[in-house]
Amino acid sequence: MITEHGIGKRKPIGITIVIFILIIFAIWTLFPVIWAVITSFKEPGDSYKPTFIPYKQFKPTLYAWKNAFITTRDRTLRALRNSIIIATLSSTVTLLLGAFAGYSLARYEFRKWKNKDIALWILSNRMFPPVAVMIPYFLIMQKLHLLDNLLGIVMVHTTMNLPLAVWLMLDFFSELPKDLEEAAMIDGCGHFKAFFYIAIPIAAPGLVAVYVLSFIFSWNEFLFVIVLSFKKAMTLPVLIAGSLTVRGLDFWKVASLSILAIIPPVILALVLSRYLVRGLTMGAIKE
Amino acid sequence: MAVASIGRKNVKWAFLLPALIYLMLMAILPLGWTLTLSFTKWHANIMPSPKWVGLDNYKYFLFENPRFWNALGFTSMYVGISVTGELILGLILAFLLSHKFKGRNFFRVIYLIPMACPPIAVAFLWRMMLHPDIGVINTILKSIGLSAVKWTTSVNMAPFTIIMVDIWEWTPFMFLALLAAFQSLPIELYQAAAVDGANSWQMFTHITLPLIAPVIVTISLIRAIDAFKLFELVFGITGAGPGSATESLSFYVYVIGMKWFKLGRGSSISLLFLIILLIFAITLISRFKKVRTG
Structure with a gap:
């Protein structure tokens, strides 16, 4: 199969590895942004903890957003x-x-x-x-x-x-x-x-x-x-x-x-x- | 009629002059001012006007004060390592993404994000994540049994932390540019190579790389010129510290000029900086000159 450039014959296993690497890189790329979104919905006390899942690991709040758009x-x-x-x-x-x-x-x-x-x-x-x-x-x-x-x-x-x-x-x-x-x-x-x-x-x-x-x-x-x-x-x-x-x-x-x-x-x-x-x-x- | 009767000659200048005049006033004139100021001593906090000192400021930075050389050293190292790293990672990713598969565009879109973000936001988000005690990265490292890394507090580590964030921010640029360059190559070459039984790695090293070598040089130069201006990451992540381990040229000029208000010295060091960048810029421009006609 000739696909696009630089590519000869491809076995399905090859594509799986390719996608795996690309996903790793996508996580590395997105992590800071995702982390910022998560942190922006935490209370000040929670914002210093490495917790990721709202409701399960931390209580989501609008504290930061209220501070930005109401207090200041x-x-x-x-x-x-x-x-x-x-x-x-x-x-x-x-x-x-x-x-x-x-x-x-x-x-x-x-x-x-x-x-x-x-x-x-x-x-x-x-x-x-x-x-x-x-x-x-x-x-x-x-x-x-x-x-x-x-x-x-x-x-x-x-x-x-x-x-x-x-x-x-x-x-x-x-x-x-x-x-x-x-x-x-x-x-x-x-x-x-x-x-x-x-x-x-x-x-x-x-x-x-x-x-x-x-x-x-x-x-x-x-x-x-x-x-x-x-x-x-x-x-x-x-x-x-x-x-x-x-x-x-x-x-x-x-x-x-x-x-x-x-x-x-x-x-x-x-x-x-x-x-x-x-x-x-x-x-x-x-x- | 009045407008239509303006000759071709005047029309072209009427179109061009506003931009030219604007750049003369806002870019060339200020640069001339910087040049003049660079021969003066003007500590604006205590001196009402500049005092002519000739080449003293240049002598000071080139021979007396090691901080200029320190900043130049750090900036050069940072540019060299980041641009090389971004290029290698970008090549690998572009090679992988030149495969056609479902969801390929998804990755291309994701990778656009870092370079569109305000650099100062990038810097502060990483500062937050890299906090030595309560940053998320060190807490994760500790929770899986590794030891915490002194990302921003160790003289040896901090320069590499800046480089790491730069690689995060700009690898996607290299990758997307390279991918676009790959896709402009004629597909017939690959079809012929496939008939001859070449595998994709051979095609990559024997066809793709030689053909896009000029593109690699051009985008590396573009990236290097921008990287040399490093300011926000230093401002946000380390504040040039610890000590002056991560002080970039731009940051040093900012400190001299806008913190200490030593306008003469600030001007002279910024011109030294300009001269260094000029070498890269002239190389890049001569490449543009060759490639493009018209």
Whole structure:
């Protein structure tokens, strides 16, 4: 039997071993998340015990979740709201600028600087270490009175995601036929109209992929948020870090806040799974 | 009409310039500022403005203070071991999952989860599980008769704990990228090899590996560049300790700049860091340049 790649004849026993190994790896992969879910439904006293089965081994409670959404409601909701606003705004700006630039590099020819050189220069911005601009960002935002302000973080996250967005949009647009736009332009349609009414709709999957990727990166970002926020502009990742106090780590709190922060990006990643590898490998690998 | 009459030349720049200007203002300008600051002494807590000191900061980190070399050493070791480990595990898993069987997609979906999680959540969840006395991993180890491991409290163990969590987080990336690369290979090669009686291991080593070698180099470089920026796992799991056994370059820059507010020194060390990453980045970019046309 020839199945997919690299596979010759397969005996059923072989497949059993394969599945066994894959299950082991799946357990290793899922364990921290499952453990966090379990811990988030434990009372503080139980959260330090290695018990797994609710009702049998421990009494499930909503203590951690009530604490997050009732006792410290304002803090949690503000962080959640900030995370949503920052990720939404920064990925919108990223997508807009990225789609324009990607389209330009895919459809027009630049002479003095070659298209490829411009594109690679843009991409190279994604590679330098974030800490290399951390100090100037702090000083700039201080001067602009944008410390602890959502706008400051949105600006920084846009910078962080833009290079990859341009690069991926270039990639998506170059795969699409340009005949439609050319035909429209011959019929008297302007360049901008051709872009908005013809190129954008056919590139929709690529646009969604870039938007969602930027959203995930912004949502997960931690370094710039702790540097640029103290209280008002705090996001969920910073709130998680805040559960480490002088008394130590509150397991139930870490667990519930982490689950809260994990759910949106994981759902988006699952929806986007076809494009995730392409995005993370900077388009080097297409699924 | 006004819009349509803008020439081709202007249109392309109108599309491109917003992104270019944005990156100039928000990436290149700040980098220039970092460069300028790196030649100054500016302890912002007590000094109102920076004072020019030339190359003193660089001299300090390169020759006087061992902490930079310690951070570089730890970060390099961590990058080397994690990326190699992730690559090997990823290859094994991709090899196994290239078999077709029921429920295959289930595993692919499961393996997406770690890399989508916020790294700081990953770090704190592992910190909780690896707690030396009451963490679930040590209690399980003790209950099956093994001795507890000093995951985060031993100078020798802590670096490997960070590496272990990184492997947890990023093996799936390697695996999914490799699997996608496997599946882009022409099936005819395998059919021909099957006719010649090759088994799947032979096919893997003689066809798959040589063909995807360039992909392996590319994704390893991508992973290595990102791994070098290691911050959240150190922040969340060990706080750079014990001592500075797990202090990464990013974390050290953060401490100098944002904890001690030594902005001049912080700038110079972050530029040293940038130069190191540049070597990897240039290699990667030259690969992209070769592979892609257009």
